[in-house]
Amino acid sequence: GAVVSQHPSRVICKSGTSVKIECRSLDFQATTMFWYRQFPKKSLMLMATSNEGSKATYEQGVEKDKFLINHASLTLSTLTVTSAHPEDSSFYICSARRGDTQYFGPGTRLTVL
Amino acid sequence: KQEVTQIPAALSVPEGENLVLNCSFTDSAIYNLQWFRQDPGKGLTSLLLIQSSQREQTSGRLNASLDKSSGRSTLYIAASQPGDSATYLCAVDSGGYQKVTFGTGTKLQVIP
Numbered sequence: 031g032a033v034v035s036q037h038p039s040r041v042i043c044k045s046g047t048s049v050k051i052e053c054r055s056l057d058f059q060a061t062t063m064f065w066y067r068q069f070p071k072k073s074l075m076l077m078a079t080s081n082e083g084s085k086a087t088y089e090q091g092v093e094k095d096k097f098l099i100n101h102a103s104l105t106l107s108t109l110t111v112t113s114a115h116p117e118d119s120s121f122y123i124c125s126a127r128r129g130d131t132q133y134f135g136p137g138t139r140l141t142v143l
Numbered sequence: 144k145q146e147v148t149q150i151p152a153a154l155s156v157p158e159g160e161n162l163v164l165n166c167s168f169t170d171s172a173i174y175n176l177q178w179f180r181q182d183p184g185k186g187l188t189s190l191l192l193i194q195s196s197q198r199e200q201t202s203g204r205l206n207a208s209l210d211k212s213s214g215r216s217t218l219y220i221a222a223s224q225p226g227d228s229a230t231y232l233c234a235v236d237s238g239g240y241q242k243v244t245f246g247t248g249t250k251l252q253v254i255p
Contacts, residue, residue, distance in 0.1 A: 034207065061215040064242060073147075074232070109173065123187060130174045132192075132236055132243050137186030 033057055034126050036135035043114055044143055051109045051138045053124030059104035060126035065097075068121040068137075077122075080107040114142045145170045147235050149246035156223055157254050163206040164249045166233035171211045174238035179219050181230045181248070189211050190231075191218070223253045 033056040053063055069084050078121040079087040086099035096118075098110040107126075110141050111118050123137040146169045148160040156162050166176070175194045191200045191207040193216065199208040206219040215235060230248045237244070 035188075066243075066245075071247075073232075073247045074245040079242070104211075121186075130236075130238055131192065134177075134179075134187055134189065136188075137183065 034124065034133045034135040036124055036138050038133070038138060039136060040139045042141045042143065046095050046113055049111045049114055049140060050085055051111075051122055051124075051140075052136055053107045053109070053126070055105045055126040055128070055133075058128045060107075060128065061104060062127050063101060063107040064125045064127075064132065065099060065107070065109050066123045068123070074123060077109075084098070093106075114140070116142045131141065144236055145173075145237055145244040147233060147244045147246040149231075151249060152247065153208060153250040155252040155254060157229070158223060158225060158232075160223050161219070161221050162223055162251070164216070164220070164231050164233075164251070166216040166235075166246055168214045168216075168235045170237065171214050172237065173211065174236045176207075176209055176216050176236070177234045177243075178205075178216075179232040180232060183229075187232070190245060205213075220251075223251075225253045225255050227251060228253050232236050 035054045037052045061082045062122040065077045066074040077092045082100045082101045086096045096097045101107040119142045125132040125134045177192045178190045193200045193209040204221040211217045230250045232248045233246045234243045
């Protein structure tokens with residue numbers, strides 16, 4: 031089946047720094063990728079839809095200037111958490127659509143100290 | 144707007160017991176439904192994917208069923224083991240450019 035990878039799997043950073051998370055579709059091209067975030071004891075919520083070659087579409091309430099998304103190629107989307115704060119600590123997961131199915135990466139756990 | 148509910152939120156069973164986890168969704172126009180496992184502090188592991196045209200999928204001790212008309216899916220775990228302890232999430236994919244909607248999960252504990 032299709033494989034989606036994320037890097038890094040875990041990251042710890044100091045408050046105020048920026049963190050980049052990569053999402054790659056390993057064996058297929060994806061014009062659309064999705065970024066989700068998991069809040070404690072809550073379901074995974076869609077943050078934004080990443081479109082190759084164009085601007086990302088953000089869900090209501092998600093700060094586009096804080097969560098920068100770049101979909102520079104058909105196999106790579108990046109999420110940059112800028113000026114991270116402890117409240118940004120969370121589990122971030124991406125997915126890529128191939129045909130009718132979304133394939134999910136394993137996720138990245140971000141801890142901001 | 145698709146809404147996905149998982150009941151129960153938590154479940155504790157003795158080792159060896161068969162168990163059923165439930166997932167219900169409000170909009171039956173779906174492309175597929177996935178069941179995931181999430182261990183504490185870890186990422187998602189896809190367990191089973193059921194396409195909208197399918198009724199069930201099986202993998203080892205796991206069996207997932209799908210009834211689109213009633214908006215339900217179940218995950219059946221046979222002969223549960225302590226290693227099955229994790230949070231189980233169902234995710235409903237409405238297809239196209241629509242997002243996948245996740246349930247809030249069922250936290251399973253299998254007691255040795």
